[in-house]
Amino acid sequence: MIAEKMIPFVQNNSAIRTMFEEGNRLKKQYGADKVYDFSLGNPSVPAPDCVREAIVDLANNEDPVILHGYMNNAGFEDVRETIAQSLNRRFGTDFSAKNLIMTVGAASGLNVILKTVLNPGEEVIVFAPYFLEYGAYVKNYDGKLVEISPDTETFQPDLEELERKITANTRAVIVNSPHNPTGVIYSEDTIKALAAILEKKQKEYGSVIYLISDEPYRELAYDGAEVPYLTKYYKNTVVGYSYSKSLSLPGERIGYLVIPDDLEDSETVIAAAGIANRILGSVNAPSLMQKVIARCVDAEVDVAAYDKNRLALYNGLTACGFQCIKPQGAFYLFVKSPVADEKEFCEAGKKYNILMVPGSSFACPGYVRLAYCVSYETIINSLPEFKKLAAEFSLTEES
Amino acid sequence: MIAEKMIPFVQNNSAIRTMFEEGNRLKKQYGADKVYDFSLGNPSVPAPDCVREAIVDLANNEDPVILHGYMNNAGFEDVRETIAQSLNRRFGTDFSAKNLIMTVGAASGLNVILKTVLNPGEEVIVFAPYFLEYGAYVKNYDGKLVEISPDTETFQPDLEELERKITANTRAVIVNSPHNPTGVIYSEDTIKALAAILEKKQKEYGSVIYLISDEPYRELAYDGAEVPYLTKYYKNTVVGYSYSKSLSLPGERIGYLVIPDDLEDSETVIAAAGIANRILGSVNAPSLMQKVIARCVDAEVDVAAYDKNRLALYNGLTACGFQCIKPQGAFYLFVKSPVADEKEFCEAGKKYNILMVPGSSFACPGYVRLAYCVSYETIINSLPEFKKLAAEFSLTEES
Structure with missing residues (x-):
């Protein structure tokens, strides 16, 4: 009943919805502050x-x-x-x-x-x-x-x-x-x-x-x-x-x-x-x-808040042994998956209530995206969980 | 340099722009309150x-x-x-x-x-x-x-x-x-x-x-x-x-x-x-x-203001001998052009500072559209001009 061109979009969309719904399920089960949701590019800094x-x-x-x-x-x-x-x-x-x-x-x-x-x-x-x-x-x-x-x-x-x-x-x-x-x-x-x-x-x-x-x-x-x-x-x-x-x-x-x-x-x-x-x-x-x-043409976003998140997450993850390029802008970290199939890695993350987007959603499998436009607290609280996740994949901590 | 599908739109658009610019020219020349612009469906009643x-x-x-x-x-x-x-x-x-x-x-x-x-x-x-x-x-x-x-x-x-x-x-x-x-x-x-x-x-x-x-x-x-x-x-x-x-x-x-x-x-x-x-x-x-x-889900528009305009314009125009169906809704009057080519009629209207949209812009030549979402004053002041326009086309006043 829909246009043929729309069919693949609807099929693909249910995968995204499943991810979204699973995030909501985790938040209900463990409380929103116990779920480390790095999946969405929704700014956490309020409008000036x-x-x-x-x-x-x-x-x-x-x-x-x-x-x-x-x-x-x-x-x-x-x-x-x-x-x-x-x-x-x-x-x-x-x-x-x-x-x-x-x-x-x-x-x-x-x-x-x-x-x-x-x-x-x-x-x-x-x-x-x-x-x-x-x-x-x-x-x-x-x-x-x-x-x-x-x-x-x-x-x-x-x-x-x-x-x-x-x-x-x-x-x-x-x-x-x-x-x-x-x-x-x-x-x-x-x-x-x-x-x-x-x-x-x-x-x-x-x-x-x-x-x-x-x-x-x-x-x-x-x-x-x-x-x-x-x-x-x-x-x-x-x-x-x-x-x-x-x-x-x-x-x-x-x-x-x-x-x-x-x-x-x-x-x-x-x-x-x-x-x-x-x-x-x-x-x-x-x-x-x-x-x-x-x-508001000359208003400025509070870049310092994102910068603080950037450094905390980047330093925290690399310290656990994860590899990623240090971002110079935006509010994303693109982390190398420790296994070739990054969807498997994303699945493993969910055990620690960590939500990440697979790189294949950006035509770059083998990586995952973390959106750090979240509260600083979320980042700090997530780091011990990332450490466990790293251990699961036998990553070596930086000495 | 543009997509082929866009070319006819650009060509057609310059006609609309010409009309719009001519309206502005008339308003500059005679003053906005002396131009009877019935061309736009922009509500005149402010938001509640x-x-x-x-x-x-x-x-x-x-x-x-x-x-x-x-x-x-x-x-x-x-x-x-x-x-x-x-x-x-x-x-x-x-x-x-x-x-x-x-x-x-x-x-x-x-x-x-x-x-x-x-x-x-x-x-x-x-x-x-x-x-x-x-x-x-x-x-x-x-x-x-x-x-x-x-x-x-x-x-x-x-x-x-x-x-x-x-x-x-x-x-x-x-x-x-x-x-x-x-x-x-x-x-x-x-x-x-x-x-x-x-x-x-x-x-x-x-x-x-x-x-x-x-x-x-x-x-x-x-x-x-x-x-x-x-x-x-x-x-x-x-x-x-x-x-x-x-x-x-x-x-x-x-x-x-x-x-x-x-x-x-x-x-x-x-x-x-x-x-x-x-x-x-x-x-x-x-x-x-x-x-x-x-x-504002139950807020109501001030329909009475449009209704007053509707009756004033409908009665005024039919009294001059124009023919049109009495509108039951919206804020438009669709008036029969006294000559087959309604663009000629629109041109004639401009002599009296009356701006109307040709019916061919609605796939219905031989008619013109008047948007009466204007001030009541504009309608009242336009009526003597419509009378002159009617006379030019030898329309007979209602007895």
Whole structure:
């Protein structure tokens, strides 16, 4: 009774639901504070105070007909201009309101740009490990997802394989830095090398290859790490941003696309993306939240809280003998499974009430993802359990 | 540089933009209060007070991590249960939380259900005149839109033509009552006859035909008119609702789908729709607004204000000699153009600073749509101008 394309999603979804329900069962049985749930990327740091203040002030003092009303499908002009100016100040870019389209979070923004540029059968390249939902987004427009194998040493993109896999049919490359699920940040050198390959291939094929930068974690960078702003390195870049993590507003579905003037045929792409935003059903990003964002444009997330979690979990796990790359950003740890089948490892974790996501959910089996956007207490309390888990797999403690 | 499917949309969109820009030009030239802009369906009645109160109270008193956080993709369970109970009280239905999926407005809800059930090449039937965007939604999933000709006497659906046009390939029928752009309400007899045809055709073809009820105007009914709740008449009904008009929140993008237990293979359709909501990029309906809706579930729109507008405009126009059906709901008047080419009539209207939308934008040329969700003053001040416009077309005043 459902569309054929939806059938595999429904089948796969029941596996996710089973995991979710098992987590709930454990929490009921042992108490929520005795279950170490590292499975969800839901920010644990509350939205900064300015969000509450802006909501209350706007509700009390703005004309509701405007505050909750329709605006240009791309979003309120003043909101877009405010964000553009903030980006220009921070990154030395040169955007204005017209380069921004407010979207229902980054997921919707990615759908909007893919609908805008992708023809059926065209290829979109992603670097494993990657957020598996990218595959669903590309299939929504009958595109073909092309995976680049993971470099499990550095988790930086394998640019040699990228160069080999770009064809005349490549329409876009999606990058995500700071990165889910590994926490790595793509360095400026990596970005420059990536841009050079794309430039070369565009010339070779006489094509346009869009670089789509999915960056909900931009603000979550540690130890002073810089996150290069990609439009400055490659003209045909589209940025998809979300306030889900930076302002802890994931449920509000608020973000934007940046489509720079430098992008080939920019005006047409902007017009088409505005239409795609409308006809995919979003119509526009939620109006009150747009205005809230504009008031909080320079608010900062409490990165220190996540950083404290990062160090505690990273140090705790490596001390037990687990191997993982030290994350530079986002709020995930991508840990090597001590056995080839990481699902077996995830199962073993449940005995200690530890919930982890298998790496095969990110096209990178043999690893597991831990989301450390939890309370510091959860992390500290989980460490003795991780120690037992390590012992079960005969890992050796660091001396 | 854009997808081929997007090209016709971009071309068509510039026509809409031209109209919009011309409206702005007139307002700049003559002053906004001297331009009679009947082109937009943006509610003029502000959101009821309970919306503001709920926003402020929730922002001040709820845990922001929950208030702005992720929830089940279908929406907060308590919100869905509250709405289900409200529907049950009002319409004698028997829904619970699981039958509701909160969506980013009705437009997103329609996309979600079409993605859920529609295979490429399958047919979706609509009754002209209709909201032209339905065509875009159906094309998003490579479906085929099938139009039923307008019955310009009553603007009720032509059920004979419907019966002839249903094929083995018909997957869904979209209805919209109270109706944009005519304001008619489909009577219970009409709905019963429609349901009987669908039942018969389902048997004939051994198929499932979904009746999709797009009902953002449900609450806007005048003179005590009843709007039948369609799930009670036909099992395979899916309801798409929006708070855009009933609570004057069009910019907030908040609505829901109802998928009843009676619907064929209901559980699978519900599961698939939840996934479609996620992978189309909405992920979930905006979280704060979900909670606001639950608090305002029994709030009522100020229908009296629209009713006053309706009578003033309807009586004023018919007195000048214009012909139109008296709307029973929504906030539109669908007026017969005094010349066959209604675009010529719209152009003539601009000389009197009257902005109207040509009926060809609703697949019904020869008519124009006037949205009377404007101030009462605008309507009163426009009437002398309509009189001049009528004179230009030699219409005879009612004696």
